Amino acid sequence: MTPESARALSTLALDTRRRADSGRPDTPAPVSGSHVTVVVKPEVMTARYAAGMLAEAIGALGRQEVAVLRCAVTPAADFAARGDLFLHYPRLHRVAADGAAALTSYARDSLDALRQRTHTPDVLAAYEAMAHGDLSPGALEERCRAAGIHKLGSGSYASVTEVNDRPVTVLNGFLPALSEGYRAPGSLVGLLECHSERPVAELRDHVLGELHPLRSHPDSLRGTLGAAAREHGIALSEGRNAVHLSAGHLEGMFQNWRYFSAKDGDSLGGTSLGRSLADAGVHLGAVAALATDPDLTDGRGRTLAPHGATENLDRDEVVHLVGQWVTIEKELAV
Known part of the structure; x- marks a missing residue:
């Protein structure tokens, strides 16, 4: 793919x-690298x-030794309406809707520690907080970001903030506003299937860049798009940070399959x-059950969370872990 063909x-x-797609690449991605x-x-x-x-x-990807094998562009509203946005961030959405019940054991431990440290026992999922406080998605996100966002797990x-004048811990309070952004009239989503021999952790650290595009290195993806956005008067932030790059090999596999191979x-x-x-020798039918990032023992x-547990690991480590999980789940089902 070239910049001109993407245009x-x-x-x-x-x-x-409608979706526009460059089509199946001439050769599949190598069984190496990221x-x-x-x-x-x-x-x-x-x-x-x-x-x-x-x-x-x-x-920017080309300058960072990342090859773009395939490109698709789709209306953002279709991306959300067809369920791609939910499947792209499955746990983010579940936690925003179901609250603490959707947390893994490790994330729940982190939540309990935060509640004890801040003396804030009450917990609300993002959509509960909106309903209880009569808050818009944007108002809830602003409140949570001003209070600070603590990562509990994948x-x-x-965020420890206030809803109806009482202190509460809100889970994934930025998610409703993120989802609303995909409904902007006329906006698109660009999907890129990418391959690099660089480790995935290096892609996340150096190619993607910092969370806030305006603080990211100029050569990074977020830094490059942040600079272009500034020229065009487009406001970016930690929540609206211009670009996503798969957090690991497992997430990347499901995203590339969903957006390209499955089609x-x-x-x-x-x-x-x-x-x-x-x-x-890992049974791929069992692996497919991990696509929605379910809780595993x-x-x-x-x-x-399988997606979180494989973030930034190298390919061999991911293959080993997934093989273990499939075996454990099979034994539990007997």
Whole structure:
């Protein structure tokens, strides 16, 4: 993929109001290195600037030794309406809706420690907090970010703030506003299937950049798009941070499968990590059950999030862990 071809796809998606796709790459991603998805988000993919922003992202990736194998551009509203946004952030959404019941054992321990430290026993999920406090998504996010956001675990965050003039701990209070951003009229989402021989942890640290684009290194993805956004008068923040890059090999496999391979009719075995898992004798049908980031047991009676537990690990470590989980789940089912 080149910046010029990405521009053409953006223009086509805007004209047709439908997904535009560069198509199956000539050769599949190698069974080595890192195979991830990059998502260019609607806050920078506005109708006016989408083509240029997507081209900037592809240029920045190329300069960081990341090859873009395939590109698709889709209306942001369709991305949300078809369930892609929920499946992209499954645990973020569950915690925002179900609260503490959706936390893993490890995240619940972190929540309990935060509540004891701040003397704030009451906990509300994001959507409960909106309903109880008659808050808009934007007002809730502003309140939570002003109070500070504490990471409890994968996809699980807490803010100690006030709702109806009483102190509460709000879980994933930024999520409703994030979701609302995908409903902006005319905005698009850019989807990039990427491969690099650089470790995934290095891609997260150096290629993606810091959470806030305006504080990120100029050569990083977020730094590059942050600079372009500033030129166009587009406001970015920690919540609206322009771009996502898969947090690990497992998440990257499911995202690349969902956005690309599945649309070609391919199974998980058509992905880079899927081939590695199959070569290791791991049953891919059982692996598919991990796509929605369900709670898994660690074998000691505690639960963990598979997507979070594989963040930043190298390929061999992920293959080993996933093989262990599939075996444990099979034994528990007997």
